Amino acid sequence: MIRPRHRAFSLGRIVAITGNTLTELTRLKVFYVLLLFALVLIGTSIFMAQLTFQQEFQVVKDIALGAMSIFTSLLAVVTTARLLPQEIEDRTIYTILAKPVPRVEYLLGKLLGVLLLLALSIIAMGALFFIVLYLREQTVLYETTRQMSTAPPEQMADALRAVRASAFSAGLLPGIAIIYVKACLLASLTLFVSTFATTTVFTTVVMVFVYFIGHLQGIAREYWLQNNSAGWITKSLLALVALLFPDLQLFNRTDDIIAGNAIPLALFLKTATLGLFYTGFYLLLAWSLFFRKEL
C-alpha cells in the first residue's frame, strides 16, 4: 500500500471527525428527547385559539421561536459539554490523537459536528413551525373568505392581504438564523470551557451561569452606566464582564419578529457577524488551552 503523504491540514480528517461526532450525537437519547419535546411544543401551538387572527399568529410565533431558542441553546450546551470529558474518560481521544491528527483539527471537527447537529435540529423545528403557521393561515383565510362573502372584492382582498402579512412576516427567516448563530456561539463557548473542566457536570453548570450572565449583563450595563454615580470600579467591572461574557441579549430578536417588525439587513449582518466572530474567538481560545493539554 502506498501511504499518502502527511498533510499539515486536512479537510478529509476534519470531515471524518465531524461525521463521527454527528453520528455519536444522533445516537444519543438526549438529542431525541430534546428535539421531540421542542417539536411537540411547536406542534401544540396550533391549538391555542385567540380572539383575533393577529393574536393567534403571535402566539404561534412566540411559542415556536421561544422553543427554538431555548432548545437549540440547551442542545448546544448539553451535547458539547460531554464531548471532551467523555472522550478523555473513555480514552478514545488517545487513539485519535495518536494518529497524525493536529489538535486544532480535532477541536474543529468536534465543533462542526455539533454545529451540523444544531443546523439539522433547527431545520426540523423551523419546518414544523412553518407548517403550523401555514395551516393556521389557511384556516384564517378560509374563515375570512366565508365571513366576508358578501363584502366588496377590494375589501375582501385587503382583509386577505392583512391575514397573509400577519402570518409570514419578513423577519422570520433572519430571526431563525440569529437563533442558530447564538447556539453556535454557545457551543463554541462550551467547548472552550470543557478544555479546562474535568467533568461534563462542571462544564454544564458553568454554562448555565454564563447563559444567565450573558442575558443580564446588557441590562445591568445600561442601568449602571446611565447612573452617573457609577464609579470607575463599577465601570471597570462591567467592562471586564462584557469582555469575558458575550452579550446574549443582542441575539434576542424574537420580540421584534413577533410584533411583525422586519430585521434591517444591516442589523442582521452585524448580529450574525458578531456571533460568528465569537464562535471563532472561543474556538481559538479552546485551541490555545488544548494545544498543550496533558492527556
Add this chain to the structure above:
Amino acid sequence: MSEPAVAVIGVTKIFPVPFQRRSVVALRDLTLRVSPGQIYGLLGPNGSGKSTTLKIILGLVPPTKGRAEIFGKDSNLVASREAVGFLPESPYFHKYLTGEETLRFHGKLGGLRGAALKNRVEELLALVGLTNARKRRLGGYSKGMLQRIGLAQALVHEPALVVLDEPTAGVDPAGAGEIRDLILHLKERGITVLLSSHLLGQVQEICDRVGILANGVLVREGALDDLLGIENQTELVLENASPELLGEIETLASKRGARVLDRRRPRTSLERVFLEATESPREQTRRDTP
C-alpha cells in the same frame, strides 16, 4: 547504525499536584532506544511510569525535560505520528460504532480514502478474525474482541511502529494467545512493536528486548537472552535417554570439571494445558484437517 524506531533521550516528567506545592516525579532521566523490527517490552509495577513513557513517545504528554523521537522525528510533531499505531490500555472505543465503522473512521484519520480504505478494512477484519462481527456495534463486543479491533485500528494506516499499552489486560488466556500471535505476525512483517505489560510470562515469550522501570527510573535494560541467561550454565533437553546414559553424562561432566546441578522432566506451560482443554471441537477439527 540504523535510525532507531523509538529514541527516548534524557526524559524527565514531573506532574504538579493541584492546589499543593509538591509535585510527583513520574520519570527521571529516562533514556531508551528501540531498534526497527524489534519487539520491545517495557515492564514495571503499577505507577512505575510505563504509560507516561508511552504517552510522551506518542506526543500526548510533553516531557518536562529531554525529548522523544520516532524514526528520527520529534514526538511533539504531528507528522511523527504518521508512522505509529497505538492501542491504549483497556480501550473503550466509540460504542455507538460498528467494528467496520471504527476501522473506516480511523483509516480516514490515517489519510486513507476510497478503494484503498475499503480494502484495508477488509484485510484487517480478516486478520483479527472479526469479519463476521463487522456490523455489530462495539457495545456488544467482548473484551477480547475489543482488544482485537483495537489492534486493527492501530494498524489501519500501515504504521512501521505499533505501541501497545497492556495489550492483554483483562483478556482470557485464549484471547491473550491470539493477541500474542498477532504481535508475532507483526514482527514477521517487519513492524516494530513497543509494548508495556506486567504479564512477565508473555513478555518473556515474545520480546527481543526489555526495559524494567521502577519509580520512574530504568533499572534494567537489555536483550532478553542477556538478561535471563546464566552465563556459566547450559541446559540440555534429551529425548528417550536411559538412566545409564544419564549416569554416563554425569560422570563425564564431573571428569571434565563440570557439575550437573539439576535433573528434571521439562514441563509444558499451564497456558498450553488450559488452551488444549478449552479448545472448541470446531477448532480441533480445523486443526486436525490436513
